[in-house]
Amino acid sequence: MKQSWWRRFKASHAHTQANIVCTIVIMGATVAYAIIAGFQLAAIKGQLREMQATTLIAQESSDTADKSVLLAQKTERDSRKSTEDQARQSAKALDSSIDTFQQEQRAWVGPVQASPPPYVDGGRPVYIKAGEPPLFWVMLSNSGKTPARTFTSIIETHIYGSNEKFRPVYRSSGKTGTVGVLFPGVPMEIDTLRSTGGMDAAHISLLTSGKNIYYVYGKIGYTDVFGKHHTTKFCNYVRQDLSSLVMCNSYNEAN
Numbered sequence: 001m002k003q004s005w006w007r008r009f010k011a012s013h014a015h016t017q018a019n020i021v022c023t024i025v026i027m028g029a030t031v032a033y034a035i036i037a038g039f040q041l042a043a044i045k046g047q048l049r050e051m052q053a054t055t056l057i058a059q060e061s062s063d064t065a066d067k068s069v070l071l072a073q074k075t076e077r078d079s080r081k082s083t084e085d086q087a088r089q090s091a092k093a094l095d096s097s098i099d100t101f102q103q104e105q106r107a108w109v110g111p112v113q114a115s116p117p118p119y120v121d122g123g124r125p126v127y128i129k130a131g132e133p134p135l136f137w138v139m140l141s142n143s144g145k146t147p148a149r150t151f152t153s154i155i156e157t158h159i160y161g162s163n164e165k166f167r168p169v170y171r172s173s174g175k176t177g178t179v180g181v182l183f184p185g186v187p188m189e190i191d192t193l194r195s196t197g198g199m200d201a202a203h204i205s206l207l208t209s210g211k212n213i214y215y216v217y218g219k220i221g222y223t224d225v226f227g228k229h230h231t232t233k234f235c236n237y238v239r240q241d242l243s244s245l246v247m248c249n250s251y252n253e254a255n
Helices: 002-011 014-105 201-208
Strands: 109-114 119-121 124-126 137-142 148-161 175-182 187-191 212-223 229-238 245-247
Touching: 109 212, 109 229, 137 148, 137 212, 148 187, 201 212
Parallel strands: none
Antiparallel strands: 109 137, 119 124, 137 187, 148 175, 148 212, 212 229, 229 245
């Protein structure tokens, strides 16, 4: 069969032979190119896979870096917040310590004793007696540990009806006392001004019947050594028997 193919080839025209040879060469070149292209395609695919893997690694690295940045930012915020919280707590503790120290060392001024009844009527002591001016005094004292500065005080008396609500009124007749400094443990007396005349029996009867009430009240102002101003208020009223004083339900306060 091979000899028959070769005889036919040799017997064919030269032009036909040239066409056959060219066809065979072209086919060989085509096969060779296809093989080479196959190898190149495989290489390109390999490179593409490597590029994809590299891109994936780079993306993962980028994601990891982003997470690291976010974690670092959160850590920084948490650290700053913790530092600020600690600073606030420290400042609060310091303020509390300072306030406690000042409260322990400051001046505390207030009434410690009221005057006893100055008169005797029917064999018993009384605060108010017909024809005599009502007299009251209050003993003040600084029970704190440091002096009270710019100290002022005033004491007042006033009669209200039993159906009236007590309200402190300070008139020009109120007794005002002012001293520069009141030292710890040093007593100070403030008293009402002696009036020119006493009360008559009719007005005293209104007191003993309970229709009227006789009030004795006052206030004290001072500044402690730390520069804070304080006020103390006190109030008492005369009982219907005129022999004793009772503390009011209000206006007895200090800061």
